[in-house]
Amino acid sequence: MNGAASGLRNLPRLSGVTLALAVALAGSAACAQATGSTAVPPAQQQPATPLDVPAPPADVQLPPVEPVIPDAEFEATVPALDPAGDAALDAPLESIEAFERRIASEQAAAAPQDGQTPPAGNPALADGDPQETIGDAPITDTALNEPLPPLESFQVEEVQFTEAEVESGPTEVAYTVVINGLDSVDEDSAANLAGMFDGLSALKDDDEAANVAQVSARLTEDSALLQSILASEGWYDATVTTRLDRTGEDNAAPLTAVLDVVPGQRYNFSDIIVTAAPTEPTELISSNLALKVGEPIIAERVQGAEAQVAVALPENGYPFAQVGQRDILLDPETGDGVYTLPVEVGQRSVFGGIRTTGNLAFDAEHIEVLSRFDRGELYDSRMVDDLRQALVATGLFNTISVTPEATGEDAGNGTQYATILVDQDAGPPRTLAGSAGYGTGQGIRVEGSWTHRNLFPPEGALIGTAVLGTREQGVGATFRRNNAGRRDRTFSLIAQALHSDFDAFEAYTGRVAALVTYDSTPIWQKRFTYAYGAQLLGSVEEDFDFSINGLADRTFFIGGLTGQAGFDTSDSLLNPTRGFRFTTLIEPEASLQDGFDTYVRARIDGTAYLPIGDSFVVAGRLRFGTIQGIDRFDLAPSRRFYAGGGGSVRGFGFQQLGPRVEYANPDFDPTDEDSDEPETLIRPIGGRSVAEGAAEVRYRWGNFGVVGFVDAGQVYEETYPTFDDIRIGVGVGARYYTNFGPLRVDIATPMNRQRGESRLNLYISIGQAF
Template sequence: MPAPQPSDNLPAIDPIITDEEFEAAVPDIDPADDPALGEPLESIEAFERRFADEGAAAPTTEGAAPPLGDPALADGDPVEEIGDAPIRDAELAAPLPPLQNFEATPVEFADNAEDDAIVEVAYDVRVEGLEAADAETGTAIAAAFDNLSALEAGDGEAANVAQLAARLTEDSALLQRMLASEGWYEAAVTTRIDRSDAPSGQPLIAVLSVAPGDRFVFSDIVIDADPVEPADLIAKNFALKVGEPIIAERVQGAEANLAVRLPENGYPFATVGQRDILLDQDTNDGVYTLPIDIGPRSRFGGIETTGNQAFDAAHIAVLARFERGDLYDSRDIDDLRQALVATGLFNTISVVPQRTGEAVGDGTEYTTVLVEQDAGPPRTLAGSAGFGTGQGFRLEGSWTHRNLFPPEGALIANVVAGTQEQGAGLTFRRANAGRRDRTFQLRADALRSDFAAFEAFTGQLSALISYDSTPIWQKPLTYAYGVRLIGTNEQDYDFDLGQLNRRTFFIGGLTGQLGIDRTDSLVDATRGFRVTTLVEPEGSLQGGFTPYVRARLDASAYYSATDSIVLAGRVRLGTIQGIERFDLAPSRRFYAGGGGSVRGFGFQELGPKVEIANPDFDPADPEDKDSPTIFRPIGGLSMNELAAEVRYRFGNFGVVGFVDAGQVYEGTTPDFSSLQYGAGIGARYYTNFGPLRLDVAIPLERQPGESNIAVYVSIGQAF
């Protein structure tokens, strides 16, 4: 379209002067009066040539010399080119010196004048007007502000007033955000810096003045979702109510709770959308709207697995606590993921639901559980160490292939190298054998023991099925049962001969164990109780069959007196029925004393003893300070032990005071007579796998042949 003319659609403007006034002010110019006015302008070249021919200088402003002088005098050319203009300053015509010869005088700065004025400022912080808001939140805002405040973090010192003002501005914005998060959306925070009454004016006072205004509340809550089953599933799991303040933390918590509860109740694909809160500043309330896509209600279908597999889907089903057709529950998925991690066979593992679209027929559909595996290295080297008075050092190392016989069929080789024990063993162990957390184990051991009570060369074959607690799942009820064959050659004291004598024993037997655990931790309990019973029907196989029963009861209890003090107690009772002590292999008798028994005494030091000649004593050496005789424990058919501890923990460290008591008896019934006591103190260093323990104890009313002091080092509490 054509461009608009100047007059098109433009508003009328009054002229500054009229046309008549303008024409009257301009003088008349008539070319007839001056013929030159009608001629065209001459060029610059013609202008310069004309003045050169006339021998006169070109006109200049107020008599100044022409800028280029006389062009004819420069090079004889009356028409001067710009590039040929003469240079009046010889320095400008001279060539530039080389860069390396260029001299530059450094710039000298004047010395800064010292400022003796005080730069750093001290300040206090005062918050005004927050009382009304904190009365409703229980001082939560003031406490949170103290933790996050830039002013408080500055510890009352600033580099200058500008820094103080910046912190004050930052804290003003912080307070407004905090108030808004608690429902005060129209809160106003003003700031100022006051001088104190001190002569120096310091400390300055950083003041935040708060005007909270009215608190906004929910006037309506709208959940935009399809119907669910049960019908009140969303309502009973959504904590927000009409009329309560609009608090950001409660809003987020309510939404997060729905995101958790829906998958726990059959909706694995439910998603919580973006909330909308429409605030009305006239009524100080808000309408809350939350969209939720609940997805299909689902039941567990099959299990599929992909990736670098340690075992197949059939074994995963053994670990799962759900069956096909069960209503979907995300807690079962989390539990399966933890069980897979606990096998120790994976670098990474993921367990996620997948839609199938396959209808069940009751308004639900099957959901496949997809397990993505990435098998890790199956071999492990491990070691442990400990020390106890009377027992010496004990080192144990093991090599394990955790999946040599899939699924979860492990081969374990272990070696013991200690002051008084040396041996080796080989174990086949299948974890989760036909049932989750059930273990089947075959074991062969060869061991040499050289204790104060006996010396033995022992070989053992055993099979055991157990249902035990693990570091991930502490079970309230555990059990174990199995069979054992033992062949052992042992040194024992023969009362008829009055000397030590070697005998060989062949023993066959069963074992059964039942445990109840109501504590809060396997390795460092602070409350609850634990009871374990062990029953071992056995029989001596040489010269016929002589049956007998070994039984033991262990119980312990824990009480948290304060957050840092735990009171702990333990009792152990044991009895052997159906056999005389002499007919029982020394290694199968009861003994007491040591780090896991009665501290203050050496390993197996308590109980009946016999006095025998000391094989280390040399009567021909007058400087031999060994006793000519020693007291050798011979074990008993019953025993009891008692222990009490006070455990005090501070950070990762702890101190333990303890008193232990116990005795071993020749008879089959422990009668709590002749108890011997040990007392001491211990140190603990708490790690993520349990406390490291160092205990030092002394025997009370020490008997001949007993230790003066005992030291124990190991991992874990004494009980």
């Protein structure tokens, strides 16, 4: 050890690296001697690497080398080793149990006797302090061994703060957004870019954030968004940099999120190349690919043009056409873009047969009735979509698919037949339905129906109906075949029994009818519609008999034909906003109870709709009716014309307009002072002609709307309207628009109200009034 110290002490002053290496080597040697390790003989030692220390010049006088530490100080610092200690180092360690027993015995021997105070520095104290701390003291206090008192005994006192607590809620960081650099493009493009950014921006979605980090995250997101928008509009080299600026001097001022844009050059089409086989006509692809050389490369236009090609080819005889992946080669030096689009047109085809698979609701023969194409016609995907919609409209399928299938069969003129494959999955055919309404004078009316839509395939339905209301009760059964021999034509057989009890008449009526209709449906609204059929009625009705000046039951048997034609240019069945409708109904009938007396009932209806702006619609309605060839008394009360009510002239009760008679009340007792019965009654008796008109102003916002309306009309005893004594009703209504039509609530009042007329009349139903 001393030798190592001497060598370290006499080292010359070397560089830092050399000195550290020397100290390490000397320390290693010292450790080897201290632990008794055997030194490596010189013969076995590796030759030491000489230190690269440059020799000083011969003429340089170096100062004498002083020792780093004096010898006396160094030797006094290093303790001498005890020979006995060397033996102790080689002895085995004692166990933990032996160590604890030895320490306990030493403490017991040094402990003071009872009544004596240990002196300062007593070895019995763990750390030699004159005063023992609780951590060192043995557990002699009996209180420490006692159980803790119950929690209920503690007296808890509220902590009193010297300052009132300040409530703190979530902080919000307000900011504004600034985009610099868009003014370098043309005005229209800048406005378009700004509009696209505003609609998608995370920063613009909210002008406050929880913290600055959230603003920064939104700024980063919007930077990528703005870069994508610029690229989609042809600026592929655009760069966007961002920063957060404070608009005020203090740190609490709002932030400004800044996006600095350098659009660069805008790329334009320099060439448009379509690689495809020849088509018929030859310009089929080029005329539908709405891209031109010199135009900017705008992603939306490119996608739209390709989609138009993908649609036009199947519509013009190419059912198996495929539009490939585009390629646009950009030249950053010129800003030119070469556009290439591969198209596989496939085989030109015509319609072949129809094949059906799956869980069938009906066979391929009936599907041919629904289709609007014939074998050999040029394939048109619009006809295929139309057939798919017609199949869905039957309501008989869970799922249905209609796809073309190549046959390879030559059809001449360079075409092949394509079979239409219909894959069916028939669904539940039964349906329960119901409707309800209310009208002043008509009361509550609830109607329910049960339908089996395919009890007699194909599409032969059986329908049971029931009506329950304050003024009407009845049941009925109908056999109906949809698409009967022709698309959208319906054949119906109807049997009904109905009781009606209105102010104008009370009737028990039985009816059987056969009817063929070609009418609009919720999916297909047709411009031309028609209906024709025949019916027989037997009815017992209460009528006013002038010969007895009172009511009497009369029996009527009526046979008749029905013919109706319509023309419709409106844009919706349940909620039209533009266009007009015109319908005429002619019913030649014969009274059979006392011979064969013929007459004709005819009615003309017209409606028109005019939109004003995006929210207003002005609507108008006219109706004229006449009955020719019969006296009013010989005509059954249920076959006469009436007016008034929710579907007629609002502001008046159901069937309350027109000729009326006043007669003595048979239930009136002049001796009964408590009776509420009036002395006389007023009863509508109907007429042989009618004239009605209505005007509405409809305002809609979202799914809600309001309506203001004026209705007018009158019923006349003559066979033609004389337009005398026209009655007017005014009112307002509310609408709630659903996917199956608007729910309607109207309230109206009559102008120049007369005796017996209600001041307010309420009407609730589905659909517009007209």
